[in-house]
Amino acid sequence: MTHVLDTAVREAALPRHWAWRVEVRPRRRTLGLDVLPDGMIVIAVPARITPAELTNALQDRRLWLAKAVRRRAELAADHPAKDLVDGEGFTYLGRHYRLLRVAEQTMPVRLHGGWLQLSKQAGGPEIIEWYRTRGQAWLTERVRSWAGRIGVAPPQVIVRDLATRWGLRTRDGSVVFHWATIQLPPDLLDLVVVHELVHLVVSRHDDEFRRRLTIALPDVADLESRLADAGRRVWIGDLRATPF
Ligand SMILES: [Zn+2]
Known part of the structure; x- marks a missing residue:
């Protein structure tokens, strides 16, 4: 049954990078959708759902699902807040640099000697x-x-x-x-x-x-x-x- 339902989910042509799994819930009467904190979509289906019903239901709720997935991704975000003090870490092209506050310089910000130099007047x-x-x-x-x-x-x-x-x-x-x-x-x-x-x-x-x-x-x-x-x-x- 699950195999047939997996095929039905694929028929709905959801974005490939969405991770999902189908769970058959005998006591359910309607389709349930949940997006877990790691982005996994749990598709809870009643035991008697047909593959075509499942495909249609997912296509109908595709927009809702897209929003739910995006909201989850934002919730899971862990964007840091920075202090603009010597030693604070910054990343540029995947490399790590430490901040160094310097007296006035021509450029407010520059990479120099392995440091991200920030002029005292800048922020x-x-x-x-x-x-x-x-x-x-x-x-x-x-x-x-x-x-x-x-x-x-x-x-x-x-x-x-x-x-x-x-x-x-x-x-x-x-x-x-x-x-x-x-x-x-x-x-x-x-x-x-x-x-x-x-x-x-x-x-x-x-x-x-x-x-x-x-x-x-x-x-x-x-x-x-x-x-x-x-x-x-x-x-x-x-x-x-x-x-x-
Ligand atoms: Zn895109």
């Missing part, structure tokens, strides 16, 4: 702006490099705050990335870039999307689980104390 907004401009240069270069391989014209690249998203496409065909992505290691940045570029060809997360993604990045499943993990702990601009 959180300057660090975010530093990440943003570094991200703009890096992501523009990666987009140009990947676009040819994926078979799309390099789109315009915008880097800004995207709240809880890594990237998106605008209606005029630009790609937008969160400034916080530049903290990730380069292979995870590539995943974010390739994901958005493949969306320029295939808008939905369907089989064709997964196929193209896998051609570009054969280890995509591994990268996605690493991104889910690293992404929860990325700094998104919260400060514990004001620098003044």
